Amino acid sequence: MGKKIVVVGATGAVGERFISILEQRKFPVSEIKFAASARSAGRKVKFRGREYVIEELTEKTFDGGWQIALFSIPKDLSRKFAPISAAKGCVVIDNSNAFRMDADVPLVVPEVNAEDVPWGVKRGIIANPNCSTIGMVVAVNPLHRAKKVKRIVVTTMQSVSGVGLKAIEELLEETRAALAGKKYARKIFPHQMAFNVVPQIPNKDAFGANGYTSEEMKMLHETRKIMHDDSIRVTMTCTRVPVLYCHSEAINLEFENPCTPEEARAILAGAAGVKVVDDPAAQQYPLATDVEGQDDTYVGRIRQDESIDGRRGLNLWLVSDNLRKGAALNAIQIAEVMVAKGL
Ligand SMILES: NC(=O)c1ccc[n+]([C@@H]2O[C@H](COP(=O)([O-])OP(=O)(O)OC[C@H]3O[C@@H](n4cnc5c(N)ncnc54)[C@H](OP(=O)(O)O)[C@@H]3O)[C@@H](O)[C@H]2O)c1
Secondary structure (H helix, E strand, C coil): CCEEEEEECCCCHHHHHHHHHHHHCCCCEEEEEEEECCCCCCCEEEECCEEEECEECCHHHHCCCCCEEEECCCHHHHHHHHHHHHHCCCEEEECCCCCCCCCCCCECCHHHHHHHHHHHHHHCEEECCCHHHHHHHHHHHHHHHHHCEEEEEEEEEECHHHHCHHHHHHHHHHHHHHHCCCCCCCCCCCCCCCCCCECCCCCCCCECCCCCEHHHHHHHHHHHHHHCCCCCEEEEEEEECCCCCCEEEEEEEEECCCCCHHHHHHHHHCCCCEEECCEHHHCECCCHHHHCCCCCEEEEEEEECCCCHHHCEEEEEEEECCCHHHHHHHHHHHHHHHHHCCC
16 A cells, blocks of 8 residues: 655655665555656666666656655756646655745645645645755744744754765865865865855855845745744854765744743653754764764754843754755655655
């Protein structure tokens, strides 16, 4: 009684995680196939011990009663192919930002707004949020429900895998070149990434008229849409750091009601998808190198913001695996909601 699944963008950084996470979570699959560009057509991938030949993504990919398409391809291609898949009855869960802010497409993080999945299934497209936004709302939403968050100030430190497989290669090659004292011709990043921090995401056409990048504005608009609360104020700075996997975030929260670090730890300890690692005296706090490959969003360094009166402010440090919870895992959890609700 499994689902007929198409993995679109199967050869990419997110696509590879789709395959391993479907296996790890024993997602009920009755049939599966894998699509990517013409460059990859004919290559083989393994799923549950069987080899599959990757096919080129075309309009015909969705013929044949396929039920769920997990998309991780560039956004222009999502714009083109998601409606084709939806029209053929195959529900798309899309990782790009093509549909995230469309009013008729839900933007879902299952721990926060699983109730939006059914109308997304009817529409035929469900959007997976931005990778930094997902981690943030998983941790902030339970605090918001308990203490009402008025304002979020966030600075992200995002790994290069957020840009895909070629970006990982570029950082490694550039680092080797820098250590050898050689020049390196970058193709992906606008500035040297090795040994650097770059306050610009994405790499091209990043800045809007207000001086914020499109990545930063996503954190405002997507947070409000997922949490169903337009009153939350969010201000943000997104940076790229020379880290391979996992996004880290320094988050300041201002609450309507008092919230002590002890209360926040207790709320987060009981929250779905969150793990609290917070023993600074023992040098225990979330680290990208520890969180890589983990499903939960890790939170630590929880402390009172003493610049806000009445114990209504907190600072915390958060790390989540951008390729897993920030992309593939979240999409598969959406598919799991579909299965659980019989959709
Ligand atoms: N990386 C992250 O942390 C992250 C997080 C959230 C969302 N996303 C989004 O997920 C999508 C994929 O990101 P990624 O990081 O996995 O990138 P990636 O590693 O560069 O992979 C891109 C995938 O798209 C496929 N593709 C490219 N052109 C194609 C075409 N003409 N037809 C069919 N398939 C094509 C590639 O296939 P070939 O190998 O054949 O070229 C590859 O499978 C993007 O929209 C990205 O914004 C990524």
